[in-house]
Amino acid sequence: MLNKLRLLTPGPTPLPEEVRLVLARDMIHHRKQDFVRVMERIQPGLQYLFGTSQQVLPLSCSGTGAMHAAVTNLFAPGEKVLVIEGGKFGERWREIAQSQKLEVVSLVLENGQAVTAEAVREALAADPAVRGVLVQASETSTGVLHPVHELGAVTRDRDVLLVVDGISAVGISPCPMDAWGIDCLLTGSQKGLMLPPGLALLALSARAWDKVRAVGPANFYFNLLAERDKSLVHQTLFTSPVNLLQGLAVSLDLFREATLEGVYRKQWALTAMARTGAASLGLDLLARTHFTWGLTSIRLPAGIDGSLVLKAAAERCGVIMAGGQGEMKKSVIRLGHMGHVDWSDVLAGLHALKTGLAAAGGYSAAKSYMEEAVHAYEEALDGGYPEMRA
Amino acid sequence: MLNKLRLLTPGPTPLPEEVRLVLARDMIHHRKQDFVRVMERIQPGLQYLFGTSQQVLPLSCSGTGAMHAAVTNLFAPGEKVLVIEGGKFGERWREIAQSQKLEVVSLVLENGQAVTAEAVREALAADPAVRGVLVQASETSTGVLHPVHELGAVTRDRDVLLVVDGISAVGISPCPMDAWGIDCLLTGSQKGLMLPPGLALLALSARAWDKVRAVGPANFYFNLLAERDKSLVHQTLFTSPVNLLQGLAVSLDLFREATLEGVYRKQWALTAMARTGAASLGLDLLARTHFTWGLTSIRLPAGIDGSLVLKAAAERCGVIMAGGQGEMKKSVIRLGHMGHVDWSDVLAGLHALKTGLAAAGGYSAAKSYMEEAVHAYEEALDGGYPEMRA
Structure with a gap:
């Protein structure tokens, strides 16, 4: 009670009150007109969000379920795919592809590095049997933003599908499916x-x-063709998560009101704020040049145990952040700033980070890191976000 | 606004306020201690509900997803299974088994008929290669209750797994997994x-x-072994439907408070009430002897279009019921009385049924069908539900 709880993780993110109130509504039936109206209402909003004229399908599963659906529907066993392995979720693409008995070629990247279009072009030239490139738009485990807009230029004229996990990118940073030549976005x-x-x-x-x-x-x-047939008549193949779809309708209204450009601008400014704040605290950033706009991955000084930082941030400040993944579990802090999060939450996050560092035995002489962070936010908000042209 | 909306379908069902308020809570993180506590809290309640000492796994999918998970984890392509096809959901077992490239032997039943243990025994004797029996405890499409307790006696001493879709049975009518020798309950x-x-x-x-x-x-x-490993440490394999699991914790508390016996007693009495009311209206019931306890399937007189009955019931009385499935779409009404539904809801349902019938050109001279229905409810509540011993 004494501290408000602030969820600053790379998902789940805090929920707007408008959404929460809809989640609490009593049930409607998923085969009746009330539900059809929800499905009718969400489709244009989803197409706006995805930047596509194609049908966007809701599936009753986690994001990993959608990755599984993509791989098993798009590729037959024995086909070859190129996987961009830049972290835990790149590895997940590989594991799913292997479970579908695909032949996998991996481009393994160092933590914090983004793939380059040139590397993908070379890999495809070296192996003309490759039929798909599986990549994260934003690799949530490291906070790296892969240059998907450049990859589309490589794959669109070849018999190669560009399959993009947009789990921590869609609605956070630009990822317009049609303009960028993305073949599967989820x-x-x-x-x-x-x-x-x-x-x-x-x-x-x-x-x-x-x-x-x-x-x-x-x-x-996960039968996407059958699911699409149902979607075209505003239905789902099996019983759907009704209250989440009702919440989605509200969320999409909020996006339309704020505009995608407005949301991207805010996300870009929050990212500048988090990066400046962390740097002012004397901390290194994991992703140096290609960084995602919904979380900031911060390297801890040698000898500082990240689990102690997280614990103190939660207990003393009410701020929940995430650690690194895999071998970076204790050496990296991931400060999430996606979803229903604004500048004052990031400010709280930066204070919690400093508090956590001190509790874990770290030291920072920074005095004005908050002011510098807010200044960076305001400057980035005024300046706008960088264009990414296909 | 003038009529309250009453959802009397065979799922989704109305939600208790206690559950709805929890669904509206702001997010917690699925990899933190708050979520671990939710998982710790639900497991004993789930084991009580399922009647098992085994771990009950939550999966992020619809019921059909769990059916898919069961078949693909329990049987290798080429293995033979016996499917009890007593309606749409029996057919679904067959389709999933075929998609997994199993060899399928089907016991096809007439609409409204339950399978017998004798028929299953004979089918297994005739085909010793069968490794599983796939059945619904309650076939939601017809309202038939299959005698699962008798099937367990047939399969438990053989190398045959009894796989039970309990979607409209668990928490509605007895289905104690361990006592009945069920190998998979979902x-x-x-x-x-x-x-x-x-x-x-x-x-x-x-x-x-x-x-x-x-x-x-x-x-x-759907990797059940990996999911189980996670469940044993109060986690899930992938991101889980956090707010539904928080709602589940509340729902399981309500079950513990009411006791399973109390819930079964209520469900049995509601079933007696619906059946008596429909019969008093001069209507035939689809399932004559083996009927489920969460819905009542009612045959309409020849010439009455069920879609008109449903429409008038919804528009004039605010009561949402379901039609039949497949070929019975317009000739059957399914009155749901599972979940957060009580005697007064069923009363409303019976009145709506009569109103709908009249609007669709039907006629009933019944004057005291409501009183008869309530009397049947009270009698059944006093008398208790029939025992089903394994």
Whole structure:
């Protein structure tokens, strides 16, 4: 009670009150007109969010379920794919591809590094049998933003599908599917969309749909063609997560009101704020040049145990952040600033970070890191976000 | 506004206020201590509900996702299973089994008929290669209750797994997994559990776990062994539907307070009430002897279009019921009385049914059908529900 709880993790994110009140509504039936109206209402908003004229399909699963659905519907066993492994979620693409018995070529990157279009071009030239590139728009485990807009230019003229996990990118940083030549874009509900987890969203390009038809149904639960047929009549194939879809309708209204450009501008400014604040505290950033706009990954000084930082930040300040993943579990702090989060939350996050550092035996002489952070926020908000052209 | 909306369908069902308020809570993180506490809290309640000492696993999917998970984890392609096809959901077992490339033997039943233990015994004797029996405890499409307690006696001494879809049975009518020799029991959140859809629950017997180990991981998203390992440390394999799990904790508290026996007694009495009311209205019931306790399937007189009945019931009385499924779409009304529904809701349902019938051109001279229905309810509540011994 004495400190408000602030969830500053890379998902789930805090929920707007408008969404929460809808989540609490009594049930409607998923095969009746009231539900059809929800489905009708969300489709234009989803297409706006995804930047696509294609149907965006809601799926009853986590984001990983949508990744599984993408791989098993788009590629037949034995086909070859190129996986960009820049962290835990790149590894997950590989594991799913292997479970579908695909042949996997991996481009393994160092932690904090983004893939380059040149490296992908070379890999495809070296291996003409590759039929898909599986990549994260934002690698949530490291906070790296891969240059998806440049990858589309490589894959769009080849017989290679660009499959993008947009879980911590959609609704956070630009990822316009059609303009960038993305063949499959997917996300989960608990990141930019400001909803609880349990709902995934997925869209395919026209040529990706052709491929799904050619591969044929591999999967009873994740049958994208059958799901699409239902979606076109404002239904879902199986019972859908009704209250999350009702919440989604509200969330999409909020996006339309703020505009995508407005949201990206805010996310860019929060990122500048978090990066400046961390740097002012004397801390290194994991992703130096290609960083995502929904979280900031901060390297801890040698000898500082991140779990102690997180513990003190939570107990003394009420701020919940995340540690690193895998080998970086205790050496990295991930400060989330996606979803229903604003500048004052990031300010609280920076104070909690300093408090946590001190509790874990660290030291920072920084006196004006908060002012510098707020200044960076205001400057970035005025300056606007960098263009990423396909 | 003039009529309250009453959802009397076979799922989703109305939600208790206690549950709805929890669904509206702001997010907690699924990898932190607050969530671990939710997982710790639900496990004993789930074991009580399922009647098992085994771990009950929450899955982020609809009930069909759990059916898919069961089949793909329990049986390797080429294995033979016996499917009890007594309606749409029996057909779904067959379709999932076929998609996993199992060899399927079907016992096809007439609408409204339950399978008999004798028929299953004969089918297994005729085909010793069968390794599993796939059945619904309650076939939601027809309202038939299959005698699962008798089937366990047939399968438990053979090398045959009894796989039970308990979607409209768990928390509605007795289905104690361990006592009845069920090898796999699964359900969804939106029926007896009084939650929105989007969460499934599944448990396996010791010998079913052995089988899962022998079959090996078939499926990245539905990997039950890996899910179990996580569950034992109060976690989930992937991001879980956090707010549904928080709602589940409240729902399970309500079950513990009311006791399972109390809930079954109520469900039995509501069933007696609905059946008596429909019969007093001069209507036939689809399931004559083996009927489920959470919905009542009512045959309409020839010439009456069920869609008109449903429409008038909704518009004039605010009562949402369901039609039949498949070929029975317009000739059957399914009056749901599971979940957070009580006698006064069923009373409203019966009045809406009469109103709908009249609007669709039907006629009933019944004058005291409501009183008869309430009397049947009270008598059944006093008398208690029939025992079903394994």
